[in-house]
């Protein structure tokens with residue numbers, strides 16, 4: 001349209017206007033920062049399909065490396081996917097045994113450049129801690145994403161090959177080498193021949209970046225897709241159906257990774273429907289995949305009522321099966337025993353499955369940590385997990401992705417940091433949250449220390465701040481009925497299972513607060529190794545961050561600070577609110593260092609976060625006060641709402657965007 005207008009103008013004006021237009025386009029392309037770029041340097045041309053992985057590494061360096069020429073060298077005997085970067089006497093070399101190692105080395109070199117840490121002499125040797133570093137996408141065939149807060153799926157509905165390529169590039173830059181393309185609540189149509197063609201198309205785009213595809217499968221597929229009368233894993237026709245299906249997949253995708261399975265959990269079908277064990281179900285699939293070197297990732301996220309305490313149920317179902325799984329089955333265990341709560345102790349399955357490969361499932365998407373509205377940097381939480389679960393006991397790591405088709409991929413500019421952190425920790429679980437935050441900030445925004453220093457501190461503290469204003473001291477599952485975003489510790493509904501209500505978890509009464517899981521209660525502590533069991537069992541030695549997870553704590557119990565438990569609870573909530581406000585204040589001071597687009601988008605979200613923190617504090621304290629009958633301490637900011645106001649409030653859960661108070665009801 002613009003061009004027609006210009007052509008109708010006289011020649012001089014036309015030239016002037018053309019220059020102006022070009023200038024605008026140039027400025028837009030140079031200065032526009034909408035978050036699309038992620039932490040990466042400018043995109044290469046992406047000729048991966050023609051030039052192979054090694055060619056891709058060369059393309060990336062050609063397009064983005066600004067130093068002396070780099071030699072990419074194949075070197076025998078290095079760990080698969082590992083690489084070495086050396087710089088001596090002006091000679092720079094990236095060596096690796098595999099092409100993908102060279103690609104990872106090239107990205108690492110670019111990371112050093114972006115973070116201004118390239119040395120004149122260097123000898124950097126890297127290899128991943130885990131062979132499998134996987135993103136689990138909870139994407140549905142209609143393009144929606146379960147617990148996704150950043151738009152629709154990039155794989156389903158209306159996929160765009162270039163977007164998928166950019167996604168692959170981002171993953172390769174942090175070492176992620178697998179993607180489960182669909183929701184664990186899997187539709188049987190996932191395995192239809194038509195759908196498999198689309199999976200092949202995606203696999204072809206991801207392959208040059210060293211990424212294999214996996215699929216979540218519905219255990220009842222032989223019935224619902226194949227028309228068989230049963231999905232019993234010991235039935236011959238079922239075994240043959242799966243074998244044929246697996247063979248069909250491998251004809252299309254020779255490097256297909258395998259299946260992820262959610263079975264007999266939250267209404268999904270599974271082997272127990274036929275009186276078979278999880279091991280029998282998993283092994284049947286594993287046998288079909290074995291000839292192709294495929295694997296089964298079998299989830300332990302089950303909570304059948306085999307015990308009155310939900311925290312004990314998965315252990316009770318899976319621990320007795322230890323040693324019964326074939327060697328291409330990996331049990332995929334969520335980091336905590338319940339369900340991705342803001343803070344959980346680790347799942348005791350990690351330390352009790354001695355003869356079965358186990359992988360950790362972490363959640364990158366912020367289902368329980370403020371969706372795409374709250375800045376919550378998750379690396380400190382994952383570090384806490386790795387500090388208790390020895391990384392070498394794990395076979396692999398998976399993260400539930402937060403990627404969608406939003407312009408900035410993750411809904412919140414800082415949510416990108418969690419995708420980044422997951423990849424970096426899956427590569428090296430010993431990296432500190434601070435290192436990762438620094439790296440990410442420098443690559444995504446600027447190297448200016450006036451920005452990186454305060455923002456690193458802000459990011460690292462953000463997790464504790466969020467825990468404080470949501471569920472401090474071991475509280476868990478205090479979420480609203482219809483969503484996992486805001487507080488409703490009072491929530492219940494007619495006929496609802498009790499373990500879907502907050503009261504099941506907080507157990508507030510006139511004596512105190514918390515779930516007695518010590519030996520005097522449900523004895524969940526006995527699922528941990530003796531040293532931790534004893535630590536958690538005694539209220540006086542139990543870390544305070546897990547206090548009400550393991551104990552029903554008297555309101556007047558004396559805390560380490562010298563305060564009563566009630567006063568401490570009030571202080572923690574208030575600390576959370578102050579922390580959220582502090583984040584906003586720090587960010588406001590960052591205006592000179594950030595482009596205006598991202599500055600105002602993040603500011604808007606931090607304001608929502610600070611308001612939500614008040615919502616959490618007021619709702620929880622006012623509600624628990626009806627049990628404690630104690631005053632809120634003088635030195636804590638007092639609730640600015642009434643409990644009945646909190647109880648009437650409803651948020652619009654289609655986008656969680658409604659400012660909580662005084663705006664809409």
Ligand code: GCV
Pocket residue numbers: 138146147183184185262266301339
């Ligand atoms: C994919 C929780 C979530 C569900 C999720 C489930 C799971 O219950 O709320 O959305 O389902 O975990 O991990 O299977």
